[in-house]
Amino acid sequence: MELKKNFATYDIISKLPGIISLVGLLIGVGQLAYPAYKYSTGISTLLIMASIIALTMSSYNAEKERYKEAGVEMTTLFNKLRVLYYTVQNSSEQEFTNEVEELERIKQRFYDISISQQIFGADWYAHYKFFSQHQIDWVNEQKQFKFFKDKVPKSFLFFIICIIAVVYLWINIFVS
Template structure:
């Protein structure tokens, strides 16, 4: 394989691995933080409802609290494996760093061809095999959105961007954009109806 294709493949694999790591960390963060936050908010609102029992929308607020509690229960199902998400996320970061090292070695090398049994190709394949073997496919809802944020706004990914040339469309998930547009349309229609 020509050097240009090899470094591009390294960058694509590096992106997949770092994105996978960020998804694992997103699931871990949500399992650790969200149930406590939801409990605090719902308890605070519940206390406020006791203080103001005549509030016009108490039934709707109670419904929202029940939905929030169901979300917290759903998130807590991941509790038994939360440390596994963290450990695998850390290992995926290490794999990403090793791929980055291979990338810089290939960029600075005079070698123009990388055959299937070259040390670099074998190492890349070994790292990717480990990535596929250890990754957990069951991730929490909206972990994609948080992973995009963690990757594009909290991480150093310039070496991948040299090959991939990310645009804003890559940095903001399509499902997030559709959700925001849908919410805006809903709010506009709500104001028109009311």
């Protein structure tokens, strides 16, 4: 999923703070309309937490274009890799020296432009983008991806379990 991580980080830092702001504003207006609502304090607390998350994302703004450029170049490399794959697959040759050299050049360039520091959630979003928005039939032909083994990130499942546990504890400690 390394291919899509840069685009995922770019998308998250470009879109999520605005979404958080809009949702927070709409909920805030709703709270003004219904000030006696039973859960106003809890909702306000969650909105403040979401705003803090959006604020911490602003530290990535200086590098935003770098993530986009790396994503564009990685997509170009992915497309070159697809062409190389089909060239080899449709060839009657027995030796692929030139193709192996080209593969090594593609891999080296990929590693050269990879950005290791990604925003939280970029792995999961990249997973989604790769499996749902990208033409990967040719990769799947070789890898034969399975749903839970490959398409659902294990760290995402762990995160969901942790969130459920935190919500359960929150309700039992603070609400009850």
